[in-house]
Amino acid sequence: MSVPGAARALRFVVPAGLDDPARVSGGNVYDREVRDGLGRHGWAVRTAEAAEAEQVAEALDGLPSGGVALVDGLVAGWAPAAVESAARRGHPVVLAHMVASAFPGATADAVEAERRTFRAAAGVIATSRWTAAELVRRGFVERSRVIVAVPGSHERPPAVGPVGHRDLLCVGVLAPHKGQDVLLDALAQVDGDWTLTLAGSRATDPAFAARVAVAAEPFGQRVRLPGVLDGGDLDRAHRRVGVLVAPSRAESFGMAIVDARRRGMPVIATEAGGIPEAVAGGGAILVPPGDADALADALRRWMTDPALRARLRIEALRARALAPRWADTVARVDEALVAA
The missing domain is CATH 3.40.50.2000 (Glycogen Phosphorylase B;)
Known part of the structure; x- marks a missing residue:
């Protein structure tokens, strides 16, 4: 004590x-x-x-x-x-x-x-x-x-591996600094049969959350907005996807990133604030914040380059031990x- x-x-x-x-x-x-x-x-x-x-x-x-x-x-x-x-x-x-x-x-x-x-x-x-x-x-x-x-972070099972590399997860309150609108703009440029789960509370900025929901409508069932996922629901979401996407405009560290790191899950994120610190040890692609074109390019690379995915998964699994x-x-x- x-x-x-x-x-x-x-x-x-x-x-x-x-x-x-x-x-x-x-x-x-x-x-x-x-x-x-x-x-x-x-x-x-x-x-x-x-x-x-x-x-x-x-x-x-x-x-x-x-x-x-x-x-x-x-x-x-x-x-x-x-x-x-x-x-x-x-x-x-x-x-x-x-x-x-x-x-x-x-x-x-x-x-x-x-x-x-x-x-x-x-x-x-x-x-x-x-x-x-x-x-x-x-x-x-x-x-x-x-x-x-x-x-x-709490102890978590490791990520599932090569399954679901076109299934994306973004976790965070729906708010401008989290950049969910930038992610949707990026995905509008990405072909293929990808899916996205945008999980997070809508209570922080209801007006922004409503705009994100409207922006997601043209994608139909490819974009899900389930609200807050916690406990078993969040565990199942992590098991279903291949990568966490953190498109933040501003971020001190990133709790969702820490959770993904504990699972050995690769991350595609921005260089905002403390995110580079959170992904130290590898297993991540970083792009400038607010840059939908750069984010779209990173997503395309992840989806189309098996060697890149394999390298990032190996790095992310090794980095599990570094997660606080x-x-x-x-x-x-x-x-x-x-x-x-």
């Missing part, structure tokens, strides 16, 4: 709907694994869900003198003043799943709120080395105050909380 004796109290402030199966996201999965794992490191975790700035302030107002709070960066950015106030009494640690300022369309107010939040934090946990470097580059935090805790585990993630988070 990192914290000896009686359990040390921790307030964990997270987005509303953390356990809602209809709103599964990489950030929610990460937060749940951390919440459930920190007890093994001597923390008594009290979780507070927030859907607006006032609820973030409410959760942090009760932080006792010298107390420790872990605040998901998404909700922390809504209420920088609450983080600043908590820092005068206790030790708020901000969990940076992403750098919102690096996303297209970030407003000046959002950038300033993010800057204030990270500067006030007693410590920062970044979910990739890219995220940590980006926070430092933007002057939001000193490198010495950042601990990297990449997303983990949740126990390691939680241990790094614990380290940051103790240091705060």
Whole structure:
């Protein structure tokens, strides 16, 4: 145990709907694994869900003198003043799943709120080395105050091999930064009997999700939008396909990529953010983000070149051993909380 004796109290402030199966996201999965794992490191975790700035302030107002709070960066950015106030009494640690300022369309107010939040934090946990470097580059935090805790994974059976190389899987919330529209634009250029499963929550950006659904209609049954796939449904989807496609415009690391790596599954993805870090060890084709033509070319190469597929599968299976585990993630988070 990192914290000896009686359990040390921790307030964990997270987005509303953390356990809602209809709103599964990489950030929610990460937060749940951390919440459930920190007890093994001597923390008594009290979780507070927030859907607006006032609820973030409410959760942090009760932080006792010298107390420790872990605040998901998404909700922390809504209420920088609450983080600043908590820092005068206790030790708020901000969990940076992403750098919102690096996303297209970030407003000046959002950038300033993010800057204030990270500067006030007693410590920062970044979910990739890219995220940590980006926070430092933007002057939001000193490198010495950042601990990297990449997303983990559970043990998974290896990918099935040569079956289903024309069956594609894309997993992630339907939102502009995930680039599902770019993937559909790319597939419009690819001949053959391919199929695509676009799995993910539509709750984050319903308007974008509706546009993706409309864009998928001309493909008929070749494109499926089953919503969130979890547990056994997601396992079956992985067994059915040959490759994971991650067409993100922006990505800190990529939970779906980590899961694919644990299965030894090849990945076709963009070079956005921390994705190159997530696929270190091989088994991936990377293309520029937002480039439908380059993505179409990568998909054609995957579908038509047996030697390329064989090489990527060998590399991906070898890279299974490199995939991080949740126990390691939680241990790094614990380290940051103790240091705060």
